[in-house]
Amino acid sequence: MSIRAVMVEELRRIFRRGSKTALILFGIPVVYTILFGMVYSSERMEYIPTLIYDQDNSPASRTLIQAFADSERYHIAAQVTNQEDKERYMRENAAIVSVVIPPDFSKNIKLGLATEVLVETNAVNLLYANTVLTTSQEIVQTFAAGTGQRLVQSLGQMPDQALRTVAPIRLGLRIANNPTLGYSAFVLPGLGVNGLQLAIVLATCTVLTRLYPDIAAWRGTSSAVIVAGKLLPYWLCGLAGYVASVLLMVVLFQIPLKGSVLSLLLIGAAFTFAAVGIGALVSAVAPSEVIAVLLPMLYIMPSFLFSGYSWPHMAMNAFSRAFSATMPLTYTVDTMRDIMLAGYAPSLWRDAVILCAFGAGLTLAALAVFAFRRSRLAGAASAGEVR
């Protein structure tokens, strides 16, 4: 058979009516992208249930509470008047944050004795804790600067001068690439590609395994033609799934695409090649279809968390870093996010070359194993005939 005939046959198999392969190849990345895009559609933590325990009840304390109420990050769920109530609310998770204003808050400020506000947060979920840590500091510091300004004014400075005195150094914060620290821009590209990897490996990991029981039917076609003809359709379909997933991210969920479409395609093509390679090698090695589906999963399931996409390489120990280096996702997701959010990925070419090497190595290994097993099966068959 010619390579074209093998390809056409495999494409027919993929898109045959009632076949699950097309569903897996396109369904998983598309459904993952839409589903996760919806999960993270609120972008950031807002309206965190907040508890107020105001022991002072003065204009000053109410101004501070108003500042928390005005921030969209906080939603004042309750006001309590004693410590027990506060703890009960926190224990029942009716409030994640509590703002405690001590008695004599206003008096101490006026007397120039200084005072403090206590912000408590439940850190069981770090997403809440991180938000509270950052925004409560902003709110209280702004309040403190305004109050300090009036106090310094009372020392005989003009209002403008007084403000510059209490806040001589301001922090200008410029967050590049993802200015609002939106969660979906952060996580969606990686989750989409993770779904694509799952889909490609699930679809390809039985491609060659299926051929072994009836290998005699392929007499006259070289192993290289079989392997290439069987795998090329998956690479193309995988790439189409990648494009569909990226399109959904950009069009439906407004993830910015600042970089060049060509770089994005390059890294996608290199990645799908590597992912098809994983499936190909597994399918060549596996003794049965069930094992062929199971084997690669153990390897790729943790790969997203090990890819350095959310938990960076700089925080990994040597073992995790080494394990991470063996995974195609490591060279893909961060680079892809850089292209989309920053418009430029410094390691694009290096990563594309590594992924192609992955793909080539795995495919060649698959070919070698396939040819070897095929010749052994053929040998066994002819021995049987002789006997």
Added chain:
Amino acid sequence: MDWWTIFKRELRWIFVKDIRRAAFLFGSSLTYLLFFGLLYGTHVINAVPIVVCDEDQSRLSRALIQAFEDSERYKVVAYVTSTEEMERSLREKETYAALNIPPRFSHDVEAGLSSQVLLMVNGSNIAIANAVVTPAQEILPAFGKNVAAGLVERAGHARFTAERKVSPVDLRLRVHHNPTLSYLSYFLLGLAGAALQAGVLLAVGAGVLDKTANLENMSQGKLWEVMAGKLLPYWLCGIVSFILTMAASSLLFDVPVKGSPLQLLLLGVVFTFAVTAMGSLAALLCRDEVSYTQAVFAYAVPAFILSGFIWPIEAMDSFSRALSYLVPLTYTSDNLRGIMIAGYAPGLFRDIAALLAMGCGFLWLSGMLYGRRRVKA
């Protein structure tokens, strides 16, 4: 066959004839626990590489840089002299943050004109951005307060009064349950729970879809006896695996067990029950092991994300929220973390009831389905 015979035969299959099933049940959660325990072993992101562009080169600017260098959160890897070089370093990802001190910084501050230092952060990775921004928001005000007090002091007031005037309100933050904001405590239990779920699902599927001893071939014996004998071993093994996983996370990775072990066990029992029942229903629907296995893996990632373990369910849109109620992990992983880390889980008994109801529902459905197939056979 009575259920006891089936039960014993199934146990023999799990541990002797098809050792793969034992590996699913006990191996998956423990292996992943080990892997992710190692991954998050550093707990927090420290020593983020940062570039400094000091255009002032004064005593004051150097003192501010020193304050950043003293923090273990940052590692100053380069000093550059122009903002172009600084931006290049950020773009090439040699550094993740840049501190820019403007010219005349010291002069403006001393003259009472105030000045602004710029912190640029690469926001692509939120974990890194948070690790950069939060400590800077502590360092800079503390540094500024000192300088401000000096300014007021110079105007002829006592240091003591000056300090209190410029910073009349201090913020005290108290972070409960995970004070160091450790990723390990935050993440590990949920991942282990998800792995346990996948392990139990795969093992149950292998049992139900087994060619030689599948449910369809066992038409003799009462319906409930066959099902009990078939599924009970997986449930029990799942419970043991749950206990082992929790013990390992506490012994190997020092995840605290602040709450009651009994509540934890109860949660594990109903969770594995719901997952076992779910596996039996899904396996009957899939009919062959290859597609069942594919379905389990396609389900694993969305289940973890929908469970609300990371992104809370309250922050999801209504569609995702509705979907999340169909996932057993939703009722489990948050409670698991609550009991272990915080010592309490307010919705525990409501969630246990939900898991029980879910398990019974799945079991009833799979009983119906199986019963109908037996009649046909």
